Amino acid sequence: MLRDSSFVRLWAGTTASGLATWALPFILGLAVLDTDLDATGLGIVLAARTVGFLVAVPLGGVLADRHSRRAVVFWSGTAAALATPLVAAGLGRSVAVMAGAAVVVGAGQGACRPAFQALTAEVVAVDRRQSANAAITFAVRVTTLVAPAATALLAVVTTVPALLLGTAALWVIAAALPPGGTRRPPSVAGRHRFVTEFLDGVREARRHPWFLAGLAALAAVIATGYSATGVALPLISQQRYGSVAVLAAAITAYTLGALGGALLISRWQPRKPGFTALAGLACYGFAPLSLLLPAHAYAVVAAYALAGLGIELFNVPWFTATQREMDPKALARVSSLDFLVSYGLAPVGLALIAPAITTAGAPVVLTVCAVVCLAAPALAAFAPGAAHFAYARAGR
Structure with missing residues (x-):
């Protein structure tokens, strides 16, 4: 794959966008430590970015099918690059300016995601896409492992606004590097209204029962297992083990497990990739289960490593299929x-799990999370085509 210049450019652009996406909340967290931003302002800015992301994702999907996917990546990355300096300019001066700019940054992030996915299918041959998707996700996991320490070190010798401008440079790379694809966009006469075109995409998804079932399972796992990681893990790390060391070790183990999963699936071609992927997704259930039981700290760390390994055993075949x-x-x-x-x-899920823990107690909530994480992928395995993430329909 590394000898394919088109893929290397796509890989570098995707990695740059992933690093810029990850870095913004971490850098703004440093701004809170420097008292240039308070916790309320941080929440407002990150919420604004999330709103921009969610609004732009369907818009980006329609535009990437309507126009050149390369062009959508370019303009979405450019928008994020131009808006990021405004986030830096508002720091310590105006949360409203920062939030407005964060909406645009989030929109750039959201619009480029489906375009990158579709562009991968244009640039990479079918028999090499699993390796390509594994290489992309491996790079993203490496950045999440290495970047916190690197950013913290940079913060010693430079300022938070300068770090924010660094993410703008990453967006420039994400916009400029990816190559053009081979697909020819449809003619103007064939275009419809935005909602109609998006619903056409939904109808295409509905033609694949395995996709709907897998997506439902993924959403259930993220809404429960991911939320348990975000809310319950910090609480239990402090209350049960007396420090945040278990929190740090578990998150690191999750990333290392994901790296291992990406390496494994880049070489392994399972006979039934759908079943393998869903089994990997179910591994996330061990994370809340380890928090529920009075386990040794090492067991928690091992459970999170297994969850990380499993999530990439799911992600790569899922994207490839x-x-x-x-x-x-x-x-x-x-x-x-x-x-x-x-x-x-x-x-x-993140918004609901803390009140749920307060109302019902952590053991009940963690039990529900573990059951959902284990059961949702198992139920998805019964969908037609789930074994191979492919559904042989009549006339196909």
Whole structure:
């Protein structure tokens, strides 16, 4: 793959966008430590970015199917790059300016995601897409492992606004590097209204029962298991183990497990990739289960490593199957539906789990999370085509 210049450019652009996406909340967290931003302002800015992301994901899917996917990546990355300096300019001066700019940054992030997914299918041959998707996700996991320490070190010698401008430079790279694809956009006469076109993408998704079942399972796991990681893990790390060391170790183990999963699936071709992927997704259930039981700290760390390994055993075959099975004309819209449902439910789960723990208690909530994480992928395995993430329909 590294000898394919088109893929290397796509890989570098995708990695740059992922790093810029990850870095913004971490850098703004440093601004809170420097008292340039308070916790309320941080929440407002990050919420504004999430709103921009969720609004732009379906829009980006429609535009990427309507126009050149390369052009959508360019303009979405450019928008994020131009808005990021305004986030820096508002720091310590105006939360309203920062929030307004964050909406645009989030919109750039949201619009480029389905375009990148669809562009991968154009640039990479079918038999190499699993390796390509594994290489992309591996790079993203490496950045989440290495970047916190690197950013903290940079913060010693430079300012938070300068770090924010660094993310703008990453968006410039994300916009400029990816190559053009081979697809020819549809004619102007064939275009319809935005809602109609997006619903056409939904109809394409509905033609694949395995996709709907897998997406439902993914959304359930993110809304429960991911929320348990975000809310319950910090509380239990402090209350049960007396420090945040278990929190840090578990998150690190999750990332290392994900790296291992990406490496494994880049070489391994399972006979039934759908079943393998769903089994990997179910591994996330061990994370809330380890928090529920009075386990040793090492067991918690091991459970999170297993969850990380499993999530990449799911992600890579899932993306590869979506790129292979969906109508290329609707691929970006189907991908936008994927991101909209899975990422859209994550904030809902995070918002609900803390009140649920307060009302019902952590053991009850963690039990529910573990059961959902284990049961949802198991139920999805009964969908037609789930074994191979492919559904042989009449006339196909």
